Amino acid sequence: MSFDRITHAFAGNPLDRAAVLRTDANEVARLLASPDAGIVAFADDRPLIAISDDGSRMDIVWLKPADILTHRADGSPLILLGVTQDAEQGTGRTAGKTGAPRFACRIDVGADGEPDPAFSSLGKFIDLRSLAVQGLLARDQLGILTQARSLGAWHTRHTFCANCGAPTQAADAGYKRICGGCGAEHFPRTDPVAIMVVHHGTDCLLGRQAHFPEGSYSALAGFIEAGESIEEAARREIFEEAGVLVGKIAYHSSQPWPFPSNLMIGLIGEALDKTLDVDFEEMEDARWFPREEVISMIHRTHEGGLFTPPDISIAHQMIKSFYGQD
Numbered sequence: 001m002s003f004d005r006i007t008h009a010f011a012g013n014p015l016d017r018a019a020v021l022r023t024d025a026n027e028v029a030r031l032l033a034s035p036d037a038g039i040v041a042f043a044d045d046r047p048l049i050a051i052s053d054d055g056s057r058m059d060i061v062w063l064k065p066a067d068i069l070t071h072r073a074d075g076s077p078l079i080l081l082g083v084t085q086d087a088e089q090g091t092g093r094t095a096g097k098t099g100a101p102r103f104a105c106r107i108d109v110g111a112d113g114e115p116d117p118a119f120s121s122l123g124k125f126i127d128l129r130s131l132a133v134q135g136l137l138a139r140d141q142l143g144i145l146t147q148a149r150s151l152g153a154w155h156t157r158h159t160f161c162a163n164c165g166a167p168t169q170a171a172d173a174g175y176k177r178i179c180g181g182c183g184a185e186h187f188p189r190t191d192p193v194a195i196m197v198v199h200h201g202t203d204c205l206l207g208r209q210a211h212f213p214e215g216s217y218s219a220l221a222g223f224i225e226a227g228e229s230i231e232e233a234a235r236r237e238i239f240e241e242a243g244v245l246v247g248k249i250a251y252h253s254s255q256p257w258p259f260p261s262n263l264m265i266g267l268i269g270e271a272l273d274k275t276l277d278v279d280f281e282e283m284e285d286a287r288w289f290p291r292e293e294v295i296s297m298i299h300r301t302h303e304g305g306l307f308t309p310p311d312i313s314i315a316h317q318m319i320k321s322f323y324g325q326d
């Protein structure tokens, strides 16, 4: 099994997030006034994407502030994503501050969910899942949009204070909301999910839920609950869903999953034995698969038409990695 670094889809955001500048309104204004400043427009959760004439390549459309800010959706903050950095500038706390500032904001949409038609001459508004599956947008650009989408979705869902119910206002260039009533500060959330490839020898436990595409089998997963360690959550989920007891657990890799703001934490677990007691309320099926069968599922040559999830998912990458197919 290889533990080489894997750049998962949605990871690999190359921006220097310039976190030290967020809290200084003058610095943020200076970045916005830079001739290199660019803003990516979102129509709800869909960013504006340029498509090359031959349809083979996509790129984020970086708009000038003057071209977008008058279209900003009511209450939508201008989010500072960071600044670009090149290899010579390196990375870190002070590097890259002279790079191009990058922002995101949501624009007005009509009742049909579509923005001002003027934007359609620049590109198309495309959801992130489609962008990832199509694979025509460079992974680093997808990483930038992951940060922007998760933050944008958080703002639209947290316009009122969970403490007192009064309206909240965005602050710190989009990294905080402050309640106008009680003064409580609210911060963007990330919801951790444990996902585990469980094996017994070279056999592997995979399951499917009723909403999966027909034939698709994946590693089992679940949200980490309050007061749980990652390992405890993973062992609990596997036992609840499949009745399998897991012993040793190793960390594999993680993946941001911006629907809206999950962090998939990928683990490899050793089952104590091959006992199986599937909860058919939660799972449509779960089984032990032998090595050769899983390899045919990875490569989509399985005789029965079974397959692992698409390569944008951490489940696919971990299963491939476990069987040395990467």
Ligand SMILES: [Zn+2]
Residues within 6 Å of the ligand: 161, 162, 163, 164, 165, 166, 179, 180, 181, 182, 183, 184
């Ligand atoms: Zn409040």
